[in-house]
Amino acid sequence: MRFDIAQLFTFFTAASLWSTSVQAGPTSTSGTKFTINGETDNVASSGLRILRVWGFNDVTSIPGSDKVWFQHLSANGSTINTGENGLKILDHLVNGAEERGIKLIIPFVNYWGDFGGMRAYLSAFGGSQYRKYVNAVVQRYRDSDAIFAWELANEPRCPGCDVDVIYQWAAATSKYVKSLDPGQMVTLGDEGFGVDGGSSYPYQKVEGTDFAKFLTIxxxxxxxxxxxxSHWSESYEWGNEWVTAHAKACVKAGKPCLLEEYGAVGENCARQAPWQKTSRETKGMGGDTFWQWGETLSIGKPHDDEFTIYYGDNDWDCLVKDHVAAIQGKA
Incomplete structure (x- = not known):
């Protein structure tokens, strides 16, 4: 099964679950695979169609065998780990998604330093090594029905740069990805900074991004x-304005928008449910992906970054169950 652009306009909801592909098992990779199985079972039973998961886990020094890593970046030569604690973990996730009818959005690199980051490539032959890794991942999974879209990076920025820096990189790189997998969708993964609609920080182009210009690629x-x-000194009510400003740009470009990450600190339901409603009802919006899915374990709630929505909690009922029901016309 392949998604096309027309299908994107049929609104969907999804989740980001970064830890699934990068966590380490307690003593071996079996623990990681067990966790992946449980999480993907719960995602599928929740009615979520898509997961956004990290396709990167870069390190600058090779860890122990009980740690998961996908690529070692070094100025002396980088290594892609295709072993049991490497891309075979991602294999397990992709295969599990196929079995459960889940689609995946897979970013190739993080702008931030977590699990590598763009700066780590600067000492590892930059763009050539990045493309080498992109090639390895795309070639490995391009025939999988689980792939929804390839994402060039998570939150790429170039503070103080002319917007043409990211524009030219995104144009060339997306063209390269399409040459490897012509039938698959590709997206940039930016935050949407630099869009018409206001004068405050998020609307400006100070991070080197121009949302409408990037849509022309x-x-x-x-x-x-x-x-x-809360990160951008804006009110939670302002979030609806942010969604509609981008939806207008997407309508003009003839491409759908994905509210790919969103989160609030505290009062999750009261603050985020209105954003979901705006996304569902606004022309130009194709879906949303909340940040982030979490599972309560025997040791407690791991990966709690204040934004995490834990499976089975009250916030999960409101932001997942009720949202899915509204999309399906059952609410």
Whole structure:
């Protein structure tokens, strides 16, 4: 099964679950695979269609055999780990998604330093090593029905740069990905900074991004938006304005928008449910992906970054069950 752009306009909801592909098992990779199985079972039973999971786990020094890593970046020569604690973990996730009818959005690199980051490539032959890794991942999974879209990076920025820096990189890189997997969708993964609609920080181009300009890139199939008002000195009510501003740009470009990450600190339901409603009801929006899915374990709630929505909690009922029901016309 392949998704096309027309299908994106049928609104969907999804989740980001970064830890699934990068966590380490307690003594071996079996623990990681067990966790993946449980999480993907719960995702599928929740009615979520898509997961956004990290396709990267870069290190600058090779860890112990009980740690999961996908690529070692070094100025002396980088190594892609295809072993049991490497891309075979991602294999397990992709295979599990296929079995459960889940689709995946897979970013190739993080702008931030977590699990590598763009800066780590600067000492590892930069773009050539990045493309080498992109080639390895795309070639490995391009025939999988689980792939929804390839994402060039998570939250790429170039503070103080002319927007053409990221524009040219995104145009060339998305064209390269399309050459490897012509039938698959590609997106940039930016936060949506630099869009018409206001004068405050998020609307400006100080991070080197121009949302509308990036949408003109032929080999990018849809736009991405992130929404964290508490990080940007904006009100939670402002989030609805942020969504509609991008939806207008997407309508003009003839491409759908994905509210790819969003989160609030405290009062999750009261603050985020209105964003979901705005996304569902606004022309130009194709879906949303909340940040982030979490599972309560015997040791407690891991990966709690204040934004995590834990499976089975009250916030999960509101932001997942009720949202899915509304999309399906059952609410």
């Amino acid at each position: 032929e080999t990018l199939d849809f736009g991405t938006i992130h929404l964290y008002p």
